[in-house]
Amino acid sequence: MIHTWSSLISTLFLLLLCITGLPLIFHHEIDELLGYDPKPEIAQPGAVKRSIDEIARTALANDPGRVLQYILWDKDEPNTVIAFTNTKADGDPDAATLRAYDAHTAKPLGSVGGGPMLIFLKLHVDMFAGQPGKLFLGAMGFLFLVAIISGVVLYWPFTRRLSFGTLRDKSRRIAWFDWHNLLGAITIAWALVVGATGVINTLAEVMLNRWKATELADMVKPYAGKPPPVHLASLDATLEKARKIAPDMNVSFVAFPGTPFTSSHHFAVFMRGHTPLTSRLLKPVLLDGETGEVSDARDLPVYLKALLVSQPLHFGDYGGMPLKIIWALLDVMTIVVIGSGLYLWIVKRRKHRSHAIAGQPSLQPSE
Amino acid sequence: MTAARKSRSSVNGWTVYGGPLLIGVLSIAGLLSALLSEGPGRYFSWLAVGTPVALAAWFFVRRKRA
Numbered sequence: 001m002i003h004t005w006s007s008l009i010s011t012l013f014l015l016l017l018c019i020t021g022l023p024l025i026f027h028h029e030i031d032e033l034l035g036y037d038p039k040p041e042i043a044q045p046g047a048v049k050r051s052i053d054e055i056a057r058t059a060l061a062n063d064p065g066r067v068l069q070y071i072l073w074d075k076d077e078p079n080t081v082i083a084f085t086n087t088k089a090d091g092d093p094d095a096a097t098l099r100a101y102d103a104h105t106a107k108p109l110g111s112v113g114g115g116p117m118l119i120f121l122k123l124h125v126d127m128f129a130g131q132p133g134k135l136f137l138g139a140m141g142f143l144f145l146v147a148i149i150s151g152v153v154l155y156w157p158f159t160r161r162l163s164f165g166t167l168r169d170k171s172r173r174i175a176w177f178d179w180h181n182l183l184g185a186i187t188i189a190w191a192l193v194v195g196a197t198g199v200i201n202t203l204a205e206v207m208l209n210r211w212k213a214t215e216l217a218d219m220v221k222p223y224a225g226k227p228p229p230v231h232l233a234s235l236d237a238t239l240e241k242a243r244k245i246a247p248d249m250n251v252s253f254v255a256f257p258g259t260p261f262t263s264s265h266h267f268a269v270f271m272r273g274h275t276p277l278t279s280r281l282l283k284p285v286l287l288d289g290e291t292g293e294v295s296d297a298r299d300l301p302v303y304l305k306a307l308l309v310s311q312p313l314h315f316g317d318y319g320g321m322p323l324k325i326i327w328a329l330l331d332v333m334t335i336v337v338i339g340s341g342l343y344l345w346i347v348k349r350r351k352h353r354s355h356a357i358a359g360q361p362s363l364q365p366s367e
Numbered sequence: 368m369t370a371a372r373k374s375r376s377s378v379n380g381w382t383v384y385g386g387p388l389l390i391g392v393l394s395i396a397g398l399l400s401a402l403l404s405e406g407p408g409r410y411f412s413w414l415a416v417g418t419p420v421a422l423a424a425w426f427f428v429r430r431k432r433a
Contacts, residue, residue, distance in 0.1 A: 156383055164386035165422070167430035182426060186419040189391035193398055277402050312402060319401035322413045329420045 003150040004345060010143035011342050017137065017198070018335045020124040025316055025327050027117045036117065038100040038109035040079035050106040052081070052235040058106050059083035063097055070261070071235070072253035075272070075279055079103045082112055089258030131205060138202030144195045151184055159185075173347050180340040183333045190330050191337075197310035207303050208260065219286055219296040220263040228264045229257055233292030235267075242269035242285040245297045249273055252282055257289040265289050276318050280308045393418055 023030060031037040056068055066085040074080055081103050086096045098112040126133035159166075159181055167178045239251055249271035255261035262268035266289055270282040285297040300308070312318035316327030397415025400408035 152384075155387070156380075160383050164382075165426045167426060169430070183423060185387040186390050186422050188387060189394035190398070190416065190419065193395070275403075276405055309402070313398060319409050319412045319416075323401060323409070323416065326413065326417045326420055330416075333419065333423060 003147055003154055006143045006146040006150060007338070007341055008345065010140040010147065011338060013137060013140040014144055014338050015335065016127075017124060017140070018331055018338065020120045022328055022331050023117065023120050024124055025324050025331070027121070028317070030117055031113065031115065034115050034117075036111070036113055036115040038080070038112065040077070040100075040102045040109060041105060041107070043079060043104045047104045049103045052239060055081050055083065055101045055103075055106050056235055058101060058108065059085060059099060062099060062108055066097070068256050069096060069259045070253050070255050073251055075250075075252075080109065089256060090260060134202045134205075138199050141195050141199040141202065145192065145199070148184075148188060148191055148195065152188065155181060155185060173344065176340045176343055180337055180344060183340075184337045187330055187333050187337065191334055193313055194316075194330075197314035200307055200310040201314055204307055207307055211301060211304055212260075215298065215301060216263060216286075219298065220266060223263065223265045223295070226265055229289035232257070232289055233267070233287070238267050238287050238292035239269060241287060241292060241294050242271065245285050245294055246271040246283055249283065252279075262286065266295060267292070276312070277309070280312060281305055282308060390418055390422070 028037065052071065056071065059068060059071075060066070063085040066087060067089055068083060069086045069089060069091070070084040072082040072084070074082065079102065081101045082098055083101060084096050084098055086092075098114075100109040100112050101107065102109055122128050126137065129136070158177075165182060167182065168174050235254065239254065242251065242254075243249075252270045252272040255268040255270070257266055258264045261270070261284075263286070266286045269285045269287060271285060272279045272282055281300070283297065283299055286295045287293060288295055299305075316324055393415045397412040397418075400415065401412035402408075
């Protein structure tokens with residue numbers, strides 16, 4: 001009963017998530033192929049990187065009338081600087097423009113993201129329905145977890161008489177029933193991890209707002225009531241001071257005052273480590289927007305660390321191309337489990353209606 | 368078909384859940400290893416996380432025909 005209904009309610013949305021998620025596993029490669037992932041020019045030997053202040057000025061000149069929200073450094077592309085501009089510091093995320101700039105020449109290299117993969121991403125994340133859409137898909141993901149766990153309970157009565165991996169060929173229905181059980185059983189751990197981390201990701205905004213209301217509010221207490229900075233400090237000087245606080249880390253991105261990742265008065269420089277794990281565990285350093293002096297630096301709370309670590313476990317982008325291919329195949333196996341589950345339910349319903357086959361034991365339990 | 372059936376007396380939690388449980392533990396270990404170590408951890412993750420895919424292919428090839 002639980003297995004049937006938790007699955008049925010979420011089936012269509014889970015199929016949507018699995019199908020849109022499939023190309024998203026390779027979004028980096030696809031973006032590169034379609035020209036949405038600009039590459040830096042080959043730097044001359046001995047070339048010196050331009051100042052970030054210069055790149056920031058170029059970015060603002062490129063998008064007149066807009067403001068800078070974030071400047072970001074891709075871990076795998078140290079010669080590119082990515083600038084986010086928007087209509088205002090806390091503007092609609094969908095209105096943000098991402099452009100890449102060459103770190104050595106400050107030349108614009110083109111816009112980042114966009115294209116067909118952005119449509120897949122929006123469908124996958126919120127179905128173009130903003131935060132409510134995101135939370136709704138989170139609820140569907142939760143039903144997916146319920147369906148998996150209730151499936152484990154049902155696995156016992158159905159397979160206890162069969163050797164593991166038995167695939168009978170008696171009828172189409174039994175064949176699909178055995179495939180449903182087998183593929184479901186061997187993908188449980190992966191599906192639970194990807195499902196649970198997906199649900200956690202839908203709560204990103206909620207967690208960020210909580211962090212801002214508690215920890216961040218506490219960190220910027222001395223600045224309460226102060227107006228936003230009029231003249232921003234030099235970015236290069238600000239970044240240098242942030243690096244001194246965490247000398248064994250690199251800058252992941254800097255959030256400009258008033259953006260969702262910081263206070264109205266501070267730059268927040270988010271530092272990352274070097275290993276696959278520590279490069280996800282960002283450490284924010286808050287710096288005065290006017291003077292560039294360090295105000296505070298604290299590790300993120302556990303729930304935000306959990307969010308950051310859950311992201312690679314959802315995307316499958318942390319183990320090279322072979323892991324991405326395995327991720328895609330497991331996704332296809334999950335589509336088969338969901339599709340065969342739907343098929344089995346339809347067949348069973350049809351049978352119940354017609355009462356055609358009498359005397360044959362039902363595959364579904366009397367729940 | 369009879370070969371695939373287990374006798375009633377041999378049925379217990381281990382015979383039913385043992386296989387999926389081992390694969391599950393292996394999968395989790397693989398998912399974490401690539402996160403914790405870039406070199407060997409990555410190679411291990413390909414084997415461990417890829418096991419369900421290989422198993423599905425193997426069961427498909429040797430499935431019983433009616």
